[in-house]
Amino acid sequence: MNATIMEPPDVDAGGDLPPPPPADIPERPSVLVTITFRDHRGFEQSFKLKTSTRLGKAMDAFxxxxxxxxxxxxxxxxxxxxxxxxxxxxxxxEDGDAVDVVEEQIGGES
Known part of the structure; x- marks a missing residue:
């Protein structure tokens, strides 16, 4: 009877242990900033947003x-x-910055 010796799965053929799993990279804390949207009529609305938030959401709300x-x-x-x-x-x-909201103008040469 032939016996086959198998190495444990966590040891490579050279006898070395595999590298340790990468350390958990801590997430940056969410930072809230206040951004003010202002239109040509002087209407303003401020939003508190995470720095990772897509601005499309605030544009929809405005x-x-x-x-x-x-x-x-x-x-x-x-x-x-x-x-x-x-x-x-x-x-x-950055916190306190403003977004200018203007009317879309479509046109060209006359």
Whole structure:
């Protein structure tokens, strides 16, 4: 009778133990910042947002508050258009920053 010797699954052929599992990387605590949305008429609404929150949610809420179709508005931060998937952190926003809300204008040369 031939006996086969098998190594335990956690030991490789060289006899070394596999590397330990990666240490749990602690998540950064969620930071809340206040961002103010302001339109051309002077209406303002502030939102407390996590830095990882997609700004599309706040843009939807602002549009509903001013009773405007979201597609009729353009949201800008420091002159850059904010997209639905943009985040506070990704846009480089800090607590107290403001978003300018303007009417979408479609047109071209006349």
């Amino acid at each position: 549009s509903a508050k001013v009773e405007r179709d979201r597609k009729a508005l353009r949201f800008l931060f420091d002159g850059d258009r904010i997209l639905d998937e943009s985040t506070v952190e990704g846009m480089g926003m």
